[in-house]
Amino acid sequence: MTPAIELIHIDKRFGAVHANKDVSLSIGQGSIHGIIGENGAGKSTLMSILFGFYAADSGEIKVRGKPIKIKSSSDAIAHGIGMVHQHFMLVDPFTVLENVVLGVEGGALIGPALTKARSELKRLAEEYEMDVEPDAIVGELPVGLQQRVEILKALYKGAEVLILDEPTGVLTPDEADHLFRILGTLRDQGKTVILITHKLREIMAITDHVSVMRRGEVVANLETKNTSVGELAEAMVGRSVLLHVEKSKASPGDVVLEVKNVTWRDRKNIARVDDVSFTVRRGEIVGIAGVSGNGQSELLDCIAGITTPSTGDIIFEGKSIGHLGDPRHLRQEGLAHVPEDRQHRGLITAFDASESAILGWQFEDELGKGFRLNRDLVIANCKKEMQDFDVRPSDPLLRSGKFSGGNQQKIILAREMSSNPDLLIVGQPTRGVDIGAIEFIHKRLIALRDQGKAILLVSVELDEIRSLSDRIIVMFAGRIMGERDANATERDIGLLMAGVQKDAA
Amino acid sequence: MLDIFLSAETLSSTIRMSVPLIFACLAGLWSERSGIVDIGLEGKMLAAAFTAAAAGAYFQSPWIALLLAIGVSILFSLVHGYASINQRGNQVVSGVAINMLAAGLAVVLGNEWFKEGGRTPPLPPEAQFPIFHMPGFDAVQSIPLVGPYINILSGHSVLVYLAFLLVPLTAWALAKTRFGLRLRAVGENPHAVDTAGISVAKLRYQAVIIAGILCGFAGTYLSVALQGSFVRDMSAGRGFMALAALIFANWRAWPSMWACLLFGYLQAVGLRMQGFKIGDVEIPVQFINMLPYVMTVVLLAGFIGKSIPPRASGIPYTKDR
Numbered sequence: 001m002t003p004a005i006e007l008i009h010i011d012k013r014f015g016a017v018h019a020n021k022d023v024s025l026s027i028g029q030g031s032i033h034g035i036i037g038e039n040g041a042g043k044s045t046l047m048s049i050l051f052g053f054y055a056a057d058s059g060e061i062k063v064r065g066k067p068i069k070i071k072s073s074s075d076a077i078a079h080g081i082g083m084v085h086q087h088f089m090l091v092d093p094f095t096v097l098e099n100v101v102l103g104v105e106g107g108a109l110i111g112p113a114l115t116k117a118r119s120e121l122k123r124l125a126e127e128y129e130m131d132v133e134p135d136a137i138v139g140e141l142p143v144g145l146q147q148r149v150e151i152l153k154a155l156y157k158g159a160e161v162l163i164l165d166e167p168t169g170v171l172t173p174d175e176a177d178h179l180f181r182i183l184g185t186l187r188d189q190g191k192t193v194i195l196i197t198h199k200l201r202e203i204m205a206i207t208d209h210v211s212v213m214r215r216g217e218v219v220a221n222l223e224t225k226n227t228s229v230g231e232l233a234e235a236m237v238g239r240s241v242l243l244h245v246e247k248s249k250a251s252p253g254d255v256v257l258e259v260k261n262v263t264w265r266d267r268k269n270i271a272r273v274d275d276v277s278f279t280v281r282r283g284e285i286v287g288i289a290g291v292s293g294n295g296q297s298e299l300l301d302c303i304a305g306i307t308t309p310s311t312g313d314i315i316f317e318g319k320s321i322g323h324l325g326d327p328r329h330l331r332q333e334g335l336a337h338v339p340e341d342r343q344h345r346g347l348i349t350a351f352d353a354s355e356s357a358i359l360g361w362q363f364e365d366e367l368g369k370g371f372r373l374n375r376d377l378v379i380a381n382c383k384k385e386m387q388d389f390d391v392r393p394s395d396p397l398l399r400s401g402k403f404s405g406g407n408q409q410k411i412i413l414a415r416e417m418s419s420n421p422d423l424l425i426v427g428q429p430t431r432g433v434d435i436g437a438i439e440f441i442h443k444r445l446i447a448l449r450d451q452g453k454a455i456l457l458v459s460v461e462l463d464e465i466r467s468l469s470d471r472i473i474v475m476f477a478g479r480i481m482g483e484r485d486a487n488a489t490e491r492d493i494g495l496l497m498a499g500v501q502k503d504a505a
Numbered sequence: 506m507l508d509i510f511l512s513a514e515t516l517s518s519t520i521r522m523s524v525p526l527i528f529a530c531l532a533g534l535w536s537e538r539s540g541i542v543d544i545g546l547e548g549k550m551l552a553a554a555f556t557a558a559a560a561g562a563y564f565q566s567p568w569i570a571l572l573l574a575i576g577v578s579i580l581f582s583l584v585h586g587y588a589s590i591n592q593r594g595n596q597v598v599s600g601v602a603i604n605m606l607a608a609g610l611a612v613v614l615g616n617e618w619f620k621e622g623g624r625t626p627p628l629p630p631e632a633q634f635p636i637f638h639m640p641g642f643d644a645v646q647s648i649p650l651v652g653p654y655i656n657i658l659s660g661h662s663v664l665v666y667l668a669f670l671l672v673p674l675t676a677w678a679l680a681k682t683r684f685g686l687r688l689r690a691v692g693e694n695p696h697a698v699d700t701a702g703i704s705v706a707k708l709r710y711q712a713v714i715i716a717g718i719l720c721g722f723a724g725t726y727l728s729v730a731l732q733g734s735f736v737r738d739m740s741a742g743r744g745f746m747a748l749a750a751l752i753f754a755n756w757r758a759w760p761s762m763w764a765c766l767l768f769g770y771l772q773a774v775g776l777r778m779q780g781f782k783i784g785d786v787e788i789p790v791q792f793i794n795m796l797p798y799v800m801t802v803v804l805l806a807g808f809i810g811k812s813i814p815p816r817a818s819g820i821p822y823t824k825d826r
Contacts, residue, residue: 053699053824074703075701083700089696089700091694091697094689101703102697102703108682110682110685298776
């Protein structure tokens, strides 16, 4: 059978970065083909070339055996290729229908197109188990449904080949399962699905074939049923990786942090954090699980002193800090914070590494007396931290923004950990970080715990929460849905993340 | 006192004063809904006003004046478009540059061509736009009390009626046409438009050109129909007032018209209050002229809810994330 898509000797450079090196790939019709690789391995670039977003420097693309030129997204769409981007390409204030017809209005007036789309959506919804209210405003839909709109958009435009770029990052486990069911149905109806992901589990769960990319090259083409998670991970990183974090049992000590009935309301007076209470003890890692946007970020802000709770209190080392709203003071008291948003809050991308490495500590006397900042000391400090945390390249004068995600995170962790804090709060420690660095960061967090420090971990990666935490708290819609110990099953936590309490059971 | 606020004359003047605001406000609406912030409405209006007055004086035809004014205004918008679409420059800076360029050029060229200190010669009646009388309105005038009020709808320059016709036309085009849909989309999320296989740059150029055409009308109305000649800086902040009206109206066509009518009314009242006395104290003209601007600030600061601009406005589009 002719493959649905053939990519032949695709090569692409962005300046000095060789994003795709002579990539050849063949994707069978009516199959689910996974493309897996670390961040920056060139997966997204390759798919953007296939979708006409970038032009390849050289190489050939064949669709169903015929060589074609794809100069823009409209060429790709015309050849039956559709893409669901990682960041949705939706117009938020538009209705579902308006989003679906955008680009295929069929005439100068949109009325007829909307009518046609309405009946077509109904058909697709029945065929693929994809119900969406056609007149809903897209921006008001939950992310899972927004993603469904993206898929419907592609199908409406006649996609035979559907590319999905990291589709599950924003979904609960349940929503992800539903998505996989939809993809399975699509395959059974003869459509071809290309799934880009860095999650090994997803590859194992639903793909038929898998290609592994590393540093711009395809290093392996495998049939999923003949491979294993270990083999794929090794192919991705180029060496064998420790997938499970090894840690001893926690021996929790005194309470370091106590969050008492904290509620935080936004400007519209909606409680984004709603009556949250928990404690964190010395020598334990408490993980907060939840789908992004369920109040975790706001809770972190309250504890770190970036904002203050509307009601309730936070006790740190026996002192009430809820009303302070003074991160600098808290830092000096021993509360270190690795913010969720690395690029905006963790460091200043335009600063060089040595400057980013002292943010929050720039007033300390050991970096220069009085108002003076001693540049030599700042650089020496950064050098030491870089060595300690294996930051590459270990150049204190390189701009912070030029480091890879993993190395940026290491710079921040080094800064926060070197102050020897009593409590470390960490938001999304490994978002956009490659496997090698994830392993390193996880080990350092465990080591800090074993020194008897308290750690509060917030992550949307359930695997990360489960492998690191000694206790797991699940947040949904600003509330704590439940607390579980480290042995809780994924299904159990997944249900809590979706807001389902297990009282009935 | 009441006479100033509610007389038929004041209301009639309100209509006239609001027309340049409506043209300019709709110009801003088209541009900003596509994601291009247009601080340069003022400059384009002024350039058009000067061109129209100069061309009117030379050719003695309002239509040639209008065409040339629109041409010049489009030229200015293309400069803004090139800076903000192709070169991905800062749209506010580009707009401010256009305002300064227009203000300077009009005076220099006016002085050079007409030697009247930047003024243009007054236009004779032949160089004026035709006046449109509503059929049957002569009879209305004689109805007691309400007659004069109904009559304010009649007897304006044809451009006045065009301005008010453009409001429903704009609302309809944005909501119901393919172009309108794409234009709204590009102002909210250009990435979505690009991945749908539509050219972002082309759409934005079209929007910017529409803004140019509408500013051409605004300027022409100002110098030819309203004043009969060009005087330096005659746009007097109307471009900014139109922008304020646009924000006030939350970037929608019908509310834009109401906002412009309100600002037009304040200007009309301001004109009529010159020399107005409270007791023995004459209120300074400057104070009265200030009212529309103060009102704008007050309205924007407190009396309207949150207005949400098109999400992508002011942000140059690049493919890279």
